[in-house]
Amino acid sequence: MSLAAETMIQLDNVTRAFGNTLAVDDVSFHVDAGEVLGFIGPNGAGKTTSMRILSTLDTPTSGEAWVDGFSVVDDPDRVRERMGWMPDGFGTYPNINCEEYLDFFARSYGLRGKNRLRAIKNVMGFTQLNQLSKKPISGLSKGMKQRLCLGRALIHNPKVLILDEPAAGLDPRARIELREMILELANEGKSLLISSHILSELAEVCDRVAIIEKGKLLAIGSVESLLNNESRESAGKGVSQLEVKFVSDPSVVNKWFNSREDIEVVSTTSDSILFNYEACHKKQSELLTELVNSKIEVFEFTEKQTSLEDVFLSVTRGVVQ
Amino acid sequence: MTEEPSAIEKVRLSGERVESDLMPSRLGSKLDGILEPMSDWFSSILIKEARQAFRSRQFVWTYILQLILVAAWTAIGFSLFQRELGTSLLLGYFIILGFPLAVIIPFSGYRSLAREFDDGTISLISITTMKPRQIIFGKLGSALIQLVMYLSVLAPCISFTYLLQGISIWRILLGLLVSVGGSIFLTIFGLFLAGSFRSRNLGVGVSVVFSIALSFAYFFWIGFCFAMSESSFSRYGSEESLTVAGFVLFFGSTALLLLASVVAQISFPSDNRSTLIRVMLLIQQTLFFGWIGHLLCMESFMDGVPTVILLVVGHYWLGMGFLMCGESTNLSRRVRRSLPRSLPGRLFYSLFMPGAGRGFLFALANVWAAFLIVWFLAIFEQTLFSWEWQGDRTRNKFLIGSFAWQDEFIGMLICVGFVSWYLSLVFLFNRYLLRRFDWDSEGGYGPVISLVFGATLVAFISILSFVIEGAFQSGSFGASVASFFNWYTMSFESSLNLNFFVFVFVFVIQAAFITIYAVLRASDDLLLVAVETPERVLIERLPAKKNTLPVGESIDEIFGELPVRPPGSEDAN
Numbered sequence: 033m034s035l036a037a038e039t040m041i042q043l044d045n046v047t048r049a050f051g052n053t054l055a056v057d058d059v060s061f062h063v064d065a066g067e068v069l070g071f072i073g074p075n076g077a078g079k080t081t082s083m084r085i086l087s088t089l090d091t092p093t094s095g096e097a098w099v100d101g102f103s104v105v106d107d108p109d110r111v112r113e114r115m116g117w118m119p120d121g122f123g124t125y126p127n128i129n130c131e132e133y134l135d136f137f138a139r140s141y142g143l144r145g146k147n148r149l150r151a152i153k154n155v156m157g158f159t160q161l162n163q164l165s166k167k168p169i170s171g172l173s174k175g176m177k178q179r180l181c182l183g184r185a186l187i188h189n190p191k192v193l194i195l196d197e198p199a200a201g202l203d204p205r206a207r208i209e210l211r212e213m214i215l216e217l218a219n220e221g222k223s224l225l226i227s228s229h230i231l232s233e234l235a236e237v238c239d240r241v242a243i244i245e246k247g248k249l250l251a252i253g254s255v256e257s258l259l260n261n262e263s264r265e266s267a268g269k270g271v272s273q274l275e276v277k278f279v280s281d282p283s284v285v286n287k288w289f290n291s292r293e294d295i296e297v298v299s300t301t302s303d304s305i306l307f308n309y310e311a312c313h314k315k316q317s318e319l320l321t322e323l324v325n326s327k328i329e330v331f332e333f334t335e336k337q338t339s340l341e342d343v344f345l346s347v348t349r350g351v352v353q
Numbered sequence: 354m355t356e357e358p359s360a361i362e363k364v365r366l367s368g369e370r371v372e373s374d375l376m377p378s379r380l381g382s383k384l385d386g387i388l389e390p391m392s393d394w395f396s397s398i399l400i401k402e403a404r405q406a407f408r409s410r411q412f413v414w415t416y417i418l419q420l421i422l423v424a425a426w427t428a429i430g431f432s433l434f435q436r437e438l439g440t441s442l443l444l445g446y447f448i449i450l451g452f453p454l455a456v457i458i459p460f461s462g463y464r465s466l467a468r469e470f471d472d473g474t475i476s477l478i479s480i481t482t483m484k485p486r487q488i489i490f491g492k493l494g495s496a497l498i499q500l501v502m503y504l505s506v507l508a509p510c511i512s513f514t515y516l517l518q519g520i521s522i523w524r525i526l527l528g529l530l531v532s533v534g535g536s537i538f539l540t541i542f543g544l545f546l547a548g549s550f551r552s553r554n555l556g557v558g559v560s561v562v563f564s565i566a567l568s569f570a571y572f573f574w575i576g577f578c579f580a581m582s583e584s585s586f587s588r589y590g591s592e593e594s595l596t597v598a599g600f601v602l603f604f605g606s607t608a609l610l611l612l613a614s615v616v617a618q619i620s621f622p623s624d625n626r627s628t629l630i631r632v633m634l635l636i637q638q639t640l641f642f643g644w645i646g647h648l649l650c651m652e653s654f655m656d657g658v659p660t661v662i663l664l665v666v667g668h669y670w671l672g673m674g675f676l677m678c679g680e681s682t683n684l685s686r687r688v689r690r691s692l693p694r695s696l697p698g699r700l701f702y703s704l705f706m707p708g709a710g711r712g713f714l715f716a717l718a719n720v721w722a723a724f725l726i727v728w729f730l731a732i733f734e735q736t737l738f739s740w741e742w743q744g745d746r747t748r749n750k751f752l753i754g755s756f757a758w759q760d761e762f763i764g765m766l767i768c769v770g771f772v773s774w775y776l777s778l779v780f781l782f783n784r785y786l787l788r789r790f791d792w793d794s795e796g797g798y799g800p801v802i803s804l805v806f807g808a809t810l811v812a813f814i815s816i817l818s819f820v821i822e823g824a825f826q827s828g829s830f831g832a833s834v835a836s837f838f839n840w841y842t843m844s845f846e847s848s849l850n851l852n853f854f855v856f857v858f859v860f861v862i863q864a865a866f867i868t869i870y871a872v873l874r875a876s877d878d879l880l881l882v883a884v885e886t887p888e889r890v891l892i893e894r895l896p897a898k899k900n901t902l903p904v905g906e907s908i909d910e911i912f913g914e915l916p917v918r919p920p921g922s923e924d925a926n
Contacts, residue, residue: 089476091622105623106687107890112480123474127405139397140481145390184477 038065039098040192040223041086046095048081048247055081057247058095063225065191068218070238070255071227072344078247079227080120083194086225087117099192113141116185120197122177124169130180131156131165134187141188155183158213175206182213193217195226199233211237231340241340245348258343272311276323277304277332285328306336397483398491402465403498411461412499415453419506422449427510439517444582446510447528451574453503454536456567462496463543463563466615470551475619485620489544489612496540500533527597528581532574538604539570545611548618595648602644606637623685627677627707631715634673638666638719642726649730659727660764664841666723667772670716671811672804674772677712678780679803684708684881692883703879709799710878713780713871717773724769731761771840774864777871779807784874815839 041063048056056078063069073079084090085097088108096103102110125133134155138148156162159179164172172180178198185193195214199207207230214237218224228234234241235255242252251258278285282302289297289305296308309319320333392400406412426445434441466489469475478488511529514520543563550559610633617626645662684707693702704715783803818839838860 087476087480088621089480101889103686105685106690107887108621108623109482110890110893112482115480117477117480119473119476121473123472123477125401125405125472125474127408128401132401132404136397136401137477137481139393139400140478140483142482144393148393188482 039063040065040067040100041069041225042096042098043082043086044096044098046082046085046092046097048078048085048090049093054247056085056092059244059247059249060095061242061249061252063192063223065223066218066221067240068214068224068226068238070234070241071225071244072231072234072241072340073227073244074348076246077244079244080196081247082244083117083196083225083227087115087194088112089117113188114190115192115194116188116190118181118185118193118195118198120200122181124177124180126170127168129166129168130161130172133169133180134183137184138187143188151187151189155186158186158216159183160209175202175209178202178206178210182210186217191222193222193224195224197227197229199228199230207233231344235340243344243347251343251347255340259338259340261343271308272316273298273306273336274309274316275304275306275332275334275336276330279303279329279331280327288323288326288328304332396487396491396494398478398488399494399498402492402495406461406495406499411457412502415457416502416506419449419453419503423506423510439514439520440582442517443511443514443520443525443528444578446507446514447532447578447581448575450503450507450511450532451571451578454500454532455539455571455574456564458496458499458503458536459539459543459567459570460564461499462492462540463547463560465492465495466544466547467556467560470547471553471556479619479621485624486616488619489616492544493537493540493612497537500536504533524581528578530597530601531577534601534604535570535574538608539567541608541611541615545615548615595651598647599644602640606633606640609633610637623687625688625691625707627680627712628705631677631705631712635719638669638723641666642723642730646730649733657761657764659731659761660768662727663724663765663768666727667720667768670720670723671772671775671807674713674716674720674776675779675804675807676800677716678709678776678783678807679800680707680709680712681799682709682784682878686884689881689884690886692881694883699881699883700879703881706881708878709780709783710875713776713875714879716776717868717872720769720772720776724765727765728762768840770861770864773868775807775811775840777864777868778810779803780871780875781867782806811840815841818842 039062043062044060046056046059047054059078059082061069071079071082081090085092086099086104088104088111091105096105098104099111100114102114104111125136128136131152134152135148138151143151153162156165159182161176161179161183164176169177169180182195182198185195198214199210202210211233214224214226218237218239226234226238238255240252240254241258243250253261276285282300285305286297286300289295289307294309298306298308300306309316316335320330323330323333423446426449427442430438430442430445466475469478479485511525515522515525546559546563547556550556610630613629613633617630620626688707692706693699703711704718705711783799783806815838819842822839822842
């Protein structure tokens, strides 16, 4: 079996119940070697519970979960050797520095002697913590702590990485750097399962995304296929969302748009208007001509592209009661 | 104009610099170079905890304070106590030593584990390849290191007192045994508490209660020091030494049981969390009977003692049995892989496996085994004493068939009968509720609910029968029948008020029926079917796979290729 086709994470009809509440409800998906799967869902959707099951911190009420062919319930020790988990909290210790923190986890994963020292060195290099090796963890910024936690998850060189909200609370620069690190790890052949609320970022790093709400898996597929499906669905309704930016008097522009019965205004600002109109490009071209002929000074006329947010909203809207 | 280094060069440069920071051989310290490889032999938790502990203000201040107090007490001792100088100094040293050992170390141990739960770091260490027992033993090990550090301050001074008159080596050893042993026991108890009460809110209350309890333990220690300074503790064979041996056995075996419990508490749900605990229970019972047997060689049984022993053992197994009856009935595939394949092996080993039915049978088997042991000991003791000391053959009346023996025997039998009855009732109650409300899926609360229900049942029936008996006065039929359900009065006063046929008709038949029915229901759980271990897991367990990296690649293969961004581009937050 080729590496690319090797399934590294697999969930088969996994259900996790807490009393009468189904945190995860019959969820099935898989992640191949070298693949990055984004896990999207609102708070309480069941993302973290699914990840905790895969991380051998919880067991499913029913169903099976596998990491590299090993059951997370029956062989948690094998799974732990292959899996690195980064929770949404930092999980750091007082009175120790970065190097000692990584050293502790390297030892805990059974790395000994030079292997341990080399692993610490490489992880510090990868996460750019080498200059801060002697700095107490309590003195680190949030971004640095996040890197340290990623380093901890990587210290034993796992095949599979499970990252729960890795970009939460990071500034834009730290987020970009984290994104680059994730892409580099995926290029190394590691399989990644990432949950995040920042959907635009997931779209950039994930090969596929899975959308979950109230424990149920609503959609799964490549980002492109989900976007295309959403676009096709909109096109099937014959409606596109358009945005016009202008330099004319907004009241005049609003009056003109409101007078048109074939236009549904979505939102307005002092220099732009967002509205739904027919998806036909010829009709859109005619509308632009009419706008210009009406003495409205247009400097931008665009059809809004479907984003992962649109897909997410569309998929989750009213699907699960 | 110098060229910007390529990405690969940046990696190499960065790597070299880090290596110089991390590799001990380049630190210029040969000592570090020697110690670094040696540290691989120690638990990672132990190393981390030791690093944290020795940097904590609490340790530094306690250590300094201890040094100051020892110096001050030595000076005061030499100036004030002319007579019995050694005893006075030793008393003071032990009191000074007692505070860190009885309060600081156990509380540090408790907080160490409780903080893991509070901060969520227990999840991070749980998913490493460390076993739960390594985590707990690492915590205990760091407490022991602190203990050695505190002891190192006092050890020279305590040794010095031996040179002064009036101090026996036994007294010093007893003091050290109790202080060190007590500290270890309290630390283990602290770890057990931290593992049992994981909720942050509950943890605050437990912290307060535990710190108060430790303060009391310290006051108890002070009292013990005064008593020790005034006693003439002699060597092995004395009454004190037997008492000490009893305490050591009790606290030692309880400490092992608590350790097994806290390890089980942090183990993965599909792990076998019961067998070790059951083995410890068995060890504790064995030690108890070993101690009783040893006492028998020195002292004769008094009337009623066998029943008291069974009453103690009965309560023990009742409590443990109630907890075991609340266990989940499901046996994970992981556990079933380790089952023996032969029928006798399965039948015997099954009793040590997790599960309510198996736990019930284990407790029941132990209670009846205790009954047989006490019976044997009683016969042995009578024979021994009649042969060696008494020279009176009539003392063999304890043997079966003797009328005088009947009272003791029936008292013991009633005691075991009540334990069996209560265990059966609680087992059947749990079995009904487990199926009715599906407690198995909730996990964790079953044993506690079972224990509370069982304790309430015992208390309710005993008090109710006592009240009815009091209300109707003894002598009436209603009062007699009520007393049949009182374990405590029946065990000791069976000879006084036992109408044998009524008792058999009212209590024994239904108790026997309930017990037999419960045993039959529980027997379903005994014949477990083992499952095969997947071939891939077996291959991984082969010795050749040990000490290799998990994915079969070297660290260099992966990380050697990883690009490292140049330093200086870190988050500036």
